[in-house]
Amino acid sequence: MQAEAPGRVQDVRRQNLAVALGAIQRTERSTRAEIAARTGLTKASVSSLVAGLLETGLIEEVGVTRDGERGRPGSGLVLNRQRGALGAEVNVDYLAAGVVDLLGEVRVHEVVERPPGGSPEEVLGELRALARRATTAAEADGMVLLGGGLAVPGLVDPAHGTVLTAPNLGWRNAALAQHLEALLPGAPLGVVLSNEANSAALAELWYGHGSSFRDYLYVSGEVGVGGGLIFGSELFAGPGGHAGEVGHLVVQPDGQQCSCGGRGCLETVAGQHAIFSAAGIDGTSTADRMAALLGALDAGSPEAARAVETAGHYLGVALASAARMVNVSAVILGGHFAGLQKWIRPSLLRSLDSYAPGVVPPDGVAFSGLGQTAALRGAAGSRLREVFASPHDLLN
Amino acid sequence: MQAEAPGRVQDVRRQNLAVALGAIQRTERSTRAEIAARTGLTKASVSSLVAGLLETGLIEEVGVTRDGERGRPGSGLVLNRQRGALGAEVNVDYLAAGVVDLLGEVRVHEVVERPPGGSPEEVLGELRALARRATTAAEADGMVLLGGGLAVPGLVDPAHGTVLTAPNLGWRNAALAQHLEALLPGAPLGVVLSNEANSAALAELWYGHGSSFRDYLYVSGEVGVGGGLIFGSELFAGPGGHAGEVGHLVVQPDGQQCSCGGRGCLETVAGQHAIFSAAGIDGTSTADRMAALLGALDAGSPEAARAVETAGHYLGVALASAARMVNVSAVILGGHFAGLQKWIRPSLLRSLDSYAPGVVPPDGVAFSGLGQTAALRGAAGSRLREVFASPHDLLN
DNA sequence: CGAATTAGTATGGAATCTGAACTATATGGC
DNA sequence: GCCATATAGTTCAGATTCCATACTAATTCG
Numbered sequence: 113m114q115a116e117a118p119g120r121v122q123d124v125r126r127q128n129l130a131v132a133l134g135a136i137q138r139t140e141r142s143t144r145a146e147i148a149a150r151t152g153l154t155k156a157s158v159s160s161l162v163a164g165l166l167e168t169g170l171i172e173e174v175g176v177t178r179d180g181e182r183g184r185p186g187s188g189l190v191l192n193r194q195r196g197a198l199g200a201e202v203n204v205d206y207l208a209a210g211v212v213d214l215l216g217e218v219r220v221h222e223v224v225e226r227p228p229g230g231s232p233e234e235v236l237g238e239l240r241a242l243a244r245r246a247t248t249a250a251e252a253d254g255m256v257l258l259g260g261g262l263a264v265p266g267l268v269d270p271a272h273g274t275v276l277t278a279p280n281l282g283w284r285n286a287a288l289a290q291h292l293e294a295l296l297p298g299a300p301l302g303v304v305l306s307n308e309a310n311s312a313a314l315a316e317l318w319y320g321h322g323s324s325f326r327d328y329l330y331v332s333g334e335v336g337v338g339g340g341l342i343f344g345s346e347l348f349a350g351p352g353g354h355a356g357e358v359g360h361l362v363v364q365p366d367g368q369q370c371s372c373g374g375r376g377c378l379e380t381v382a383g384q385h386a387i388f389s390a391a392g393i394d395g396t397s398t399a400d401r402m403a404a405l406l407g408a409l410d411a412g413s414p415e416a417a418r419a420v421e422t423a424g425h426y427l428g429v430a431l432a433s434a435a436r437m438v439n440v441s442a443v444i445l446g447g448h449f450a451g452l453q454k455w456i457r458p459s460l461l462r463s464l465d466s467y468a469p470g471v472v473p474p475d476g477v478a479f480s481g482l483g484q485t486a487a488l489r490g491a492a493g494s495r496l497r498e499v500f501a502s503p504h505d506l507l508n
Numbered sequence: 509m510q511a512e513a514p515g516r517v518q519d520v521r522r523q524n525l526a527v528a529l530g531a532i533q534r535t536e537r538s539t540r541a542e543i544a545a546r547t548g549l550t551k552a553s554v555s556s557l558v559a560g561l562l563e564t565g566l567i568e569e570v571g572v573t574r575d576g577e578r579g580r581p582g583s584g585l586v587l588n589r590q591r592g593a594l595g596a597e598v599n600v601d602y603l604a605a606g607v608v609d610l611l612g613e614v615r616v617h618e619v620v621e622r623p624p625g626g627s628p629e630e631v632l633g634e635l636r637a638l639a640r641r642a643t644t645a646a647e648a649d650g651m652v653l654l655g656g657g658l659a660v661p662g663l664v665d666p667a668h669g670t671v672l673t674a675p676n677l678g679w680r681n682a683a684l685a686q687h688l689e690a691l692l693p694g695a696p697l698g699v700v701l702s703n704e705a706n707s708a709a710l711a712e713l714w715y716g717h718g719s720s721f722r723d724y725l726y727v728s729g730e731v732g733v734g735g736g737l738i739f740g741s742e743l744f745a746g747p748g749g750h751a752g753e754v755g756h757l758v759v760q761p762d763g764q765q766c767s768c769g770g771r772g773c774l775e776t777v778a779g780q781h782a783i784f785s786a787a788g789i790d791g792t793s794t795a796d797r798m799a800a801l802l803g804a805l806d807a808g809s810p811e812a813a814r815a816v817e818t819a820g821h822y823l824g825v826a827l828a829s830a831a832r833m834v835n836v837s838a839v840i841l842g843g844h845f846a847g848l849q850k851w852i853r854p855s856l857l858r859s860l861d862s863y864a865p866g867v868v869p870p871d872g873v874a875f876s877g878l879g880q881t882a883a884l885r886g887a888a889g890s891r892l893r894e895v896f897a898s899p900h901d902l903l904n
Numbered sequence: 905c906g907a908a909t910t911a912g913t914a915t916g917g918a919a920t921c922t923g924a925a926c927t928a929t930a931t932g933g934c
Numbered sequence: 935g936c937c938a939t940a941t942a943g944t945t946c947a948g949a950t951t952c953c954a955t956a957c958t959a960a961t962t963c964g
Binding site: 116117118119120121123124127128131134151152153157326327343344349350351352353354355356357358360361362363364365372373374375376426429430432433434436437438439440441466467468469470 | 512513514515516517519520523524527530547548549553722723739740745746747748749750751752753754756757758759760761768769770771772822825826828829830832833834835836837862863864865866
């Protein structure tokens with residue numbers, strides 16, 4: 113804590129508003145007295161803080177419920193389900209937009225499939241139409257959207273709204289700030305870019321296996337292999353903002369050239385293309401090839417089994433190093449790894465046990481069950497978390 | 509910031525004391541007016557805060573210095589050089605203790621060589637005598653010691669004062685809490701355990717190459733290969749407290765068995781023993797063998813050159829993965845790597861460029877110049893930083 | 905229907921910041 | 935030398951926000 117900024121007396125209230133809101137968020141229904149007991153604040157302070165939170169619109173007072181206990185019943189406080197955020201996702205062969213409320217529930221969800229390719233302008237134009245459909249539907253329902261998040265499969269600079277590089281979209285240094293603003297015009301918090309694997313890692317934290325692990329490495333298997341690090345229920349982005357990129361750990365010092373310019377990266381043996389070609393699977397769309405691979409595995413094709421086993425082996429090599437490096441003991445595998453769970457798990461566990469015995473135990477290896485909405489939910493959820501972290505900002 | 513603890517009005521002062529002290533720390537000599545200008549606090553607040561800091565004894569008022577400027581001259585404020593911390597180190601073949609003042613200068617330094625081996629009790633008994641010599645010398649000089657740090661080559665649990673495992677000392681689950689207290693009886697902040705590589709990484713930050721890099725991976729080459737991660741001028745310890753351990757990244761999936769139970773770890777090709785035996789160097793003490801290796805290299809021995817080159821190559825493989833994983837662009841090499849700089853640098857740079865082109869540029873590779881006092885200075889320095897972070901704790 | 909119990913509000917006191925007015929101490933021009 | 939100017943530091947009133955205590959409100963139990 114190399115404290116730079118001086119503290120003001122008002123900052124105390126900023127923090128306590130967040131503390132009180134956090135207490136409300138963690139239970140179905142709270143009363144002022146319960147909040148005081150849980151946070152350690154006095155009843156008087158809580159009364160004042162709750163008044164402020166009611167003013168932000170983030171919480172609502174629901175009537176008293178006589179629960180049969182002795183004494184005056186408290187009046188219930190709940191998160192306002194009429195507040196939410198936009199979540200959006202650009203991926204290689206589809207676009208998605210949705211609205212997530214303060215409780216984390218997906219209230220609206222729109223997806224369109226589209227052929228790969230297109231400039232950032234074209235793609236974001238299509239996405240805007242989709243987002244408009246989603247937001248008007250939500251607003252017709254009485255919802256107010258506070259901000260939004262857009263997940264893309266690539267490295268991003270959220271501060272400037274720029275996609276630095278997204279090889280599978282063919283984008284490089286794409287400045288999207290204006291397009292982001294257009295997705296949700298006039299929202300208090302705007303729309304922020306994020307990396308798809310990071311967003312999926314957060315979605316896993318909030319809506320998936322996150323209840324089991326406080327610290328883990330999430331690995332997203334797509335055409336590329338991405339990753340996100342969660343420490344203490346927070347995303348760890350690293351100094352440059354791109355930590356957790358396991359796809360380019362070196363697992364075969366004498367291996368193939370990688371698209372990143374390096375050699376023997378994990379992606380060259382465990383990315384989708386690598387597995388498909390090792391298994392001898394052709395096809396046009398990713399979905400088709402994935403189906404064909406699963407079919408071959410089911411049919412007992414030794415070629416397919418060996419391809420997946422090899423991927424699992426090298427995934428284990430990479431995860432052994434990664435787990436040691438950042439000192440985590442759990443990994444969650446998403447994307448194609450989740451679909452291949454049954455076939456990839458044995459070789460992965462063997463490999464982990466042999467390269468880093470005891471570091472990642474078998475029950476520290478989990479497979480994602482969230483499917484394709486993970487990134488979208490994570491992107492919207494991260495904006496909602498910002499609201500929870502500083503509700504004060506919503507007070508004029 | 510999943511804020512849990514409610515804020516009090518008093519917390520504002522806690523923070524502002526640290527802010528003011530930080531402003532004083534960053535310049536040779538400050539005045540209240542300068543502090544106000546630099547921090548954004550008002551002159552009135554700074555006056556009050558400085559009064560509090562004077563009470564802690566951490567700063568001193570030195571007389572006014574007429575500098576020829578117009579207007580009333582400010583009265584100078586400086587860090588009190590009579591306050592400091594104990595730094596201590598247990599290593600395989602020596603013990604060290606020293607006293608570091610608030611400016612980071614080593615005021616007393618005591619080292620004894622000793623044969624390897626000994627139980628934690630024996631070793632800490634010897635260390636206590638050494639520490640007593642150092643502290644009485646410092647106290648005779650008028651110094652007051654606020655706390656201390658002890659660096660050991662192994663994984664530690666600072667909260668409980670336990671060495672979890674230190675293979676090169678032969679220690680395992682050694683509970684040292686009482687011995688730590690005995691090193692500096694009655695000090696306000698006590699003595700805290702730390703990992704040697706982490707402490708050296710911090711020493712590098714404060715007294716070495718840290719001025720050039722805000723984020724880097726420090727690699728300590730000893731019998732084992734340890735590491736420490738510095739992000740944003742802070743040590744990143746990871747969820748379990750042991751992040752940055754590069755010694756056990758897998759660099760040869762088909763390589764040798766490692767003492768950690770894994771296979772093909774960096775340590776098996778770049779640790780001191782690995783290099784010595786690959787170079788065909790025998791000898792009893794580490795210092796002797798190191799001297800022999802340097803002699804062989806100077807004499808142009810192809811065997812020695814190849815051993816070091818191989819170590820550099822695999823060090824590059826590990827650092828390529830590590831840098832990608834945690835997204836740093838600089839590494840600082842200490843321990844035997846620093847001594848071998850001239851011979852190891854070329855193969856390391858080639859390897860980095862080939863496995864992670866552009867990630868760690870050549871001028872992001874630095875070699876430590878701190879020598880053997882690094883860990884001691886880091887251990888003491890980290891306690892002093894705690895003082896800087898919360899000076900309030902020193903007020904009655 | 906009153907005693908007991910719990911929820912929530914109102915009020916006074918303490919801590920601490922800010923801003924403006926004030927005092928202290930220097931330089932520089934005449 | 936003296937006074938205007940400039941800068942450093944202090945004092946004091948006002949604002950904010952917390953806590954502690956006393957109070958009012960609403961319910962259950964006997």
